Amino acid sequence: MRYVKPESYEAASALLAAEDGIARILTGGTDVLVMLKAEMVEPDLMVDLKHLPGMHDIAAEDGGFRIGAAVSSAELGEHAALKAMWPGVVEGAELIGSTQVQNRATIVGNLCTASPAADSVPGLVTANAVARLHGPHGTRDVPVVEIPVSPGKTMLAKGEFITSIYLPARPVGASDAYLRFIPxxxxxxxxxxxxxxxxxxxxxxxxxxxxxxxxxxxxxxxxxxxxxxxxxxxxxxxxxxxxxxxxxxxxxxxxxxxxxxxxxxxxxxxxxxxxxxxxxxxxxxxx
Amino acid sequence: MALDDQAKRTFKVVGTRVGRPDGIDKVTGKAAYGADITAPGMLHGRILRSPHAHARIKSIDVSEAAKLAGVKAVVTGADLAIPDDEGFADIAINCLARDKVFYDGHAVAAVAATSKSIAKQAIRLIKVDYEILPHVTDVDAAMKPDAPAVQEGRALENVPAGMSQNVTTRCAFGHGDVDAGFAKADKIIERSFKTAATHQGYIEPQACLATLGSDGRGEVWCCTQGQYMVRANCAAVLGIEESQLRVISSEIGGGFGGKTSTFIEPVALALSRKSGKPVKMVMTRDEVLRATGPTISASMDIKIGMTNDGRITAARGELRYSGGAYPNETIEMGAQAAFAAYDLEAVETVGWNVMTNRPKEIPYRAPGAPTSIYAVESVVDELCQELGLDPLDVRLLNAARKGTLSAYGPTFNEIGLVATLEAAKAHPHYTAPLGPNQGRGLSCGFWFNFGGNTCVSLNINDDGTVGVVEGNPDIGGSRASISMMAAEELGVPYEKVRTVIADTSALGFNDITDGSRVTFAVGLATIEAARAAIREMCRRAAKIWGIDEDAVLWEDGAAVPAGPNAGTHPPMTLAEIAAVAGNTGGPIAGHHEVNADGAGVSFGVHLVDTEVDPETGATKILRYTVFQDAGKAVHPDYVEGQMQGGAVQGIGWALNEEYIYGEDGRLQNAGFLDYRIPVASDLPEIETVILEIPNPGHPYGVRGVGETPIVPPLAAISNAVSRAAGVRMCELPMSPPRLLKAMTG
Amino acid sequence: MKMIPVETTINGDQTEFLCNADESLLDVLRDRLGLTGAKEGCGTGDCGACSVMLNGRVVCSCLVLGVETQGAEVETIEGMADGETLHPLQRVFIEEAALQCGICTPGILIAAKSLLAKNPDPTDTEVRYWLAGNLCRCTGYDKIIKAVQKAAAEMRAA
Missing domain, CATH: 3.30.390.50 (CO dehydrogenase flavoprotein, C-terminal domain)
Structure with missing residues (x-):
């Protein structure tokens, strides 16, 4: 396996697009490292993206928030304004794994693993959240609900990755909630x-x-x-x-x-x- | 060895809460566990495991793996001996399969390589040609006459008609006329129960570092509950002599019975012999769950008759256990324990063991008892409910006590069941109010406890300190409790004593750390060793004083003259005697070797409040109290720790833990994600009440405490949930889907 | 496989090591740096025995690649005591018998310390949820929760 930290979004998508073998993206790593350990996947290329600009930001935008792809669940939970506006989205993100996992796991990773049981995804879907994708042909916005297509599979094209998620503004008198059942x-x-x-x-x-x-x-x-x-x-x-x-x-x-x-x-x-x-x-x- | 006259003894060290000698190492990360050491030139071993539940091995081709650069040895079952002894032979073929694989995860071959990643690649290059055979994983299915035969030629001599060749054991216990007893009953309840296999769930996977030369000399460092057991198993399986194999037990990261056998040590030794280098092997969690021993799975029928005022008139149990793919005797303990808490006129228990395509059962804390007692205590609770009787009063009315002929044969001596039941009844928990969807349950628990073969050597150092050498890995703080008993007996401060655990070459044979035996048996041997050293110190003082040795007594850590002709010498302390030992006859030591008897059975009662969610089937444990007779509690913190830890393992078993097999016979939940042991947020405080009914078989009255606490939770929780949910639950675990289905029909 | 050089800070010490790209931080700590205080109980982030601090946050070192720690600050159990002076959590864990076999103890101490840094006065429930990713099979957690609370009270008073 090669481990690469590309210098830009463009370099990242070029790397991913050019890879003939199995490529995986690393931000939180809480799913991909488990798969490595279980020998479920043996990537030829691991692309670490979390150092790229904007990846760690939670930025106010048009009354809503843009969340970088490397923002951890814990960081979401610590953002008071975001949590006040979208408590259900944040509580979904904060249910992913343990304290330790919270400190690494990201909602983008949760989304891209494409598990039907992903805890942060239902909240993002009800929030009408939109993912921003970067790929060899530039940038496009796709509603979160459209990203997973089947268990373990997304609609992302080769060379494409998610750079951020946008949560829209909310009117007064609006809120959300997320619950899951676990044993x-x-x-x-x-x-x-x-x-x-x-x-x-x-x-x-x-x-x-x-x-x-x-x-x-x-x-x-x-x-x-x-x-x-x-x-x-x-x-x-x-x-x-x-x-x-x-x-x-x-x-x-x-x-x-x-x-x-x-x-x-x-x-x-x-x-x-x-x-x-x-x-x-x-x-x-x-x- | 009998109880000392308690009236005379005021304990000074025993019963206090001293710090543990391994504390600093364990809170700073210095303590060395199984996987924590390395050796120069060491190789990494890895095992190839069967993906099939049951298959014939037609051929194994290791040639490609052996050719991979960095691979130094490859072994298969052919590299191990098959000892004549059936028990050792089972261990050999469980370490590396011969012509058949018996379960998903059964070891087939192993490699040693210069790195972990090369070893990982190498095992993929081993080609195994399997002929897949029909399999059976369910205990009841395995017993049916048309079931696939897990192993040929292992069946009971006379398997009854209607049963399969997988049946390996039948046992029966009891006394009295059971049919006549049922005729006297006002109410009879008969129910069938099932329990899933669970795993000990120790957090430290098995690990070892082994070296073996072509001359048959070797060493093993490993996490185990018994270094002598590892030595015996490895020597037998490798065809070497025990004297030439030195086994050193590392710090052990949990065992609960699960580390009372060997899985990787013989394989690592075989790889080392072949490669000429030390080999380290560490299991993954997946391997631990698939290939080390879980406990039994069980299917049970219980019938109990009761009078309207709560007297049990007769009881009958038929228990079917599966200990996995090999003959197994855990059923004997389950059948003996089932009705142990009751004083019964008529009782009959029949037990069967049946082989299934599951891993070889390895004891798990009170092996066999939690399941059979769960079934019995569930029926007792239902009778109380049906007859409108208080479940504690009914248990008090029928409780076994001193002089009771037990359901399994022996007559009980001093036991603490009535005292624990009375303590439970007096506790505020028993009468605290309950809310909607809440229920309270209780259960008695029992364990035999064990003594066994024990050696202790106790050395008086020349600076007046004391070294104790014992041979049982410290799994729950036993180095502290052994030091405490040595200090108590010698009359020196606890801090003056250091207890270490010997390797197999440094001390005579010791049974494994099991059966809750260590504090009892090693403690007893330590007290005797201390007494031997005291006798010698008294002799030395007599020699110095020029008086008769019978005229010297040992008091408060010093020799004192006693008797009319002893004179008026000032006391000589242990340190003073030790300092001049070279002039009075040489070093001073005491030792004791014993096959200890008189362990003294143990009883406990657990009380639990649960709340069930009628819409989801989720169960919440609201309040939990453990009452247990500990005999003399040597270190109360550790006694409480055993009571709390056992209770929580039982909570896991009752609610969520289970081995889940698919139609293909493969284990589906071989990880801590889906093998769900309780986490901190699942639990309330676990309150403890220690009762101290002295064990007549130990000088200080000590009883084993470690195993009993896992016995009551299964029934206590099932009874609480059944009352909260308004439906009688008869299967464990009571996972939410199962409970919701029971509640909603 | 070509090894990758990594420079990082571990327990305050500048550290350099070489590792493979797919090697976890846990393997690097244990196999390459001799820091065996972090334990592998599962290797999949389910048990917490490998907990370490990475840039001020508690993580499972089995779910971090060694190469990711380039330029990072890592703290392990080996760095928790100050010379011969134990951290209050370490001392209280011994005093309160909050460990039995001790295999989970390093991970629990690291996680508990990170909790008290963020929330010096947690409720029992908060302690239990914070530590839910640290499995202990011996104690039933009871004495662990009490020890964390006792250490927290001491640390608040200090």
């Missing part, structure tokens, strides 16, 4: 998960809602019907029942060592309900 209290991969992002009017009625679920389909899934089920409501019992029904209907999980189809489906609905209540309360709604 222990820490250190597990999500068996199911749900993120909910809401906007409320002054009276506490939901005017916009996005719901995303994880670990219940080949990729993190945005559930439009679930969002629609609670728009125009104050999360009354009927709305919650509709939310749960729409969420469960969107699940197509597998049974494996971590959970069954039935369990994943049932808990995804429960988590969507609970996350909706948390997001509603954070947004200033009173139930």
């Amino acid at each position: 222990r209290t820490e250190m597990d991969i999500a068996v199911s998960s749900a993120a909910v992002s809401l906007e409320l009017d002054a009276g506490g009625t939901i005017t916009a809602a996005r719901v995303a679920i994880g670990a219940v389909a080949p990729t993190v899934r945005l559930v439009a019907d679930a969002g629609a089920a609670i728009v125009g409501t104050k999360l009354d019992d009927d709305a919650i029942a509709a939310l749960i029904a729409a969420t469960e209907a969107a699940c197509s999980p597998i049974t494996d060592k971590r959970g069954t189809i039935e369990f994943r489906t049932k808990t995804a609905g429960v988590l969507a309900k609970r996350a909706a209540h948390i997001a509603y309360s954070r947004a200033g709604g009173k139930t």
Whole structure:
């Protein structure tokens, strides 16, 4: 394996594009080093990007925030303004692994590993987050929801990598929340998960809602019907029942060592309900 | 060796909370564990393992691996001897398979190379031609007559009709007329239970550094619970003499029974013999989980009859354990322990062991007992629920006590079960209020405890300090407790004593650190060795004073004249006697060799409150209290530590830990990510209550304490969860999918 | 494979080493620098026994490449005591019997020290969650949590 720290984004994409063997990008390393250890992948080229400009920045932009690809989960959690605006996104990022892993893991790495159980992705999806890609043909912006295409696979072209994630501005009376189910209290991969992002009017009625679920389909899934089920409501019992029904209907999980189809489906609905209540309360709604 | 007259003894050192002698090394990173040392010219060993659950090895071609630059030796099963003794032969074929692989992870070949990465590449170049055979990993399936035979020719002599050739053991215990007892019952409950295999989960993977010459002389440094056991296994498997093999035990990073066997040491020695160089081998976590020993998996039927006022009239258990791919005797201990907490008129326990395509079982803390007692204590709890009786009162009513004919044969001497039950009943935890979705459970626990072969040598140094040499790796602070007992007996401060652990060439044979035996048996031998040294010191003082040696007594660390004709000599301290030992007959030492008896059984009671989430099946442990009879607690901190650590291992077993096999017979969760041992945030404070009912078989009344605490948690938590969830749980672990399914139907 | 030269600072000392590109910091510390206080319990970031400080943050050294530490500051358990004076956490761990086998102890001490640097007065729950990535199989964590709290109180009073 060759280890390279390119001097620019352009040099990085040129290196990646030119590599005939297996290339991997290193920022936090908390997934790729595990794969190395398990001999699941033996890269020919490891490209370290975390020293490049902007990679470690959390910058205010158009009322929202641009997060560099090498910003760790811990750094996200320490950013008070970001956490106030997108608490659900940050709590997803802060659930990835242990304290030690938090200090290295990045939401971009979490996204690019393309696991359906990735903890930070449902929150980014409900936030309408947009990834900025750099590649041999320049830069392009792609909604986060479109990045993973199947377990372990992204839509990134050869030579392309993500340089930052953009979280848009929020109106007053908006918030989000993320919950996952794990057997222990820490250190597990999500068996199911749900993120909910809401906007409320002054009276506490939901005017916009996005719901995303994880670990219940080949990729993190945005559930439009679930969002629609609670728009125009104050999360009354009927709305919650509709939310749960729409969420469960969107699940197509597998049974494996971590959970069954039935369990994943049932808990995804429960988590969507609970996350909706948390997001509603954070947004200033009173139930 | 009997209990000293307790009325006379006021302990000065024993019972205090002194600092541990290995403390500074362990908090500064200096302590040397299995993987922490190197040797000049050392090679790195690595093992190729079977990806199949069951297969015939048609051929192994190592030629490409041997040709790789940097590879210095390659070995296969043919490089190890197959000893006549069946137990050693099983170890040999488990270290490196011969004609068949028995489980996913079974070692097939090994290489030694100049670097870890070359070794890794080399094992990929070994070509193994497998003929895949049908496999079986479930204990009940393995017992059916049409099950694939894991090993031929190992079955019980007379396997009953309807059972398979995988059945290797049948055992039965009990007394009284069970059918007549059931006829007297007002309520009978009969239930079937299953428990998953779990792993000891020590954080330090097996590791060793071995060297062996063509002359048959060798040395092994390794993390083990028994250096003498490693010596015996390696000598047998390599066909060398024990005298020529020196085994040194490193600091040990946890064992819990899991390091009472050998996996890599014989392989490293074979590689060293072939390459002529020292070979270091360190297991990965994946290897530890796939190829070292987990505990048994179990399937159990329990039937208990009870009168309306809570008297048990009869009990019957049928236990089916699988100890993996080899014959295994853990079932005997499980069957004996099952009903040990009860004074029963009629009881019958039948146990079976059956082979499956799983790794060779290695003891895990109180091997066999947690599962059988889980099943029994679950049925007792359900009877209490059904009859509206207090579960502690029912246990007190039926509790085994001094004079009880135990369910496995012996009559109990002084035991602490009633005292622990009464302590639990008096504790505020037992009557604390519970909220919605919360439930309280309790269970008794039992362990036999063990004494065994022990040697101790105790040296009086010329500066008045003391060296104790013992032969059992220190797994829970035993160097401190041994030093404490030596100091107590000699009447010197704890700080004056240093206990070290001998290698196999420095002290006679010792059984492994198991059976909660070390503080009891090594302590007993240390006290006797100290007494031998005291007798010698009294002789020396008598010689100096010119009086009869019978006229000298040992008091508070000094020889004093006693009796009418002894004169008025001032006391001579240990240090004063030691300083002039060269003039009075030479160095002073005491030693003691014993096969210690009288370990004294141990009982505990655990009390737990849980809350279940009715929507997700998640269980939270809210409050946990451990009550245990420790005999005399030599170092209370370490006794509490054993009680807390055992309880938490049991919590893991009850809720999340399990070996998960796929349809293909492969282990699916060979890592700490999905083999889920409890983490700090899963747990509340683990409160402890030590009871000290002296063991009549030890001079200070010491009992083993290490194993009993893993026994009660399984049933205590299952009972708490069953009450909280409103549904009786009969399978472990009670993982959230399983619990949610039980709750929602 | 060509080895790569790396210059770094370990426990305050300028250190140079050569390593392969795919070698973890843990392997470098243990195999090349003789710093065996960090332990490999899993090699996959699940047990925390290899915890070290990297540029002021606690990380699993098994999940860091050796080459990544070029120009970095690394602190290991070997640098925690000041000569013969133990760090309060180290001393209290011995006093409170917060270790049994001791294999997880270096990692837990490093992680606990990083917690107290960030939050000198944590709740028990905060200590438990901060240390959730440090597996201990001997103690049931009880005495560890109590020792961290006792050391924290001492350090606050100092």
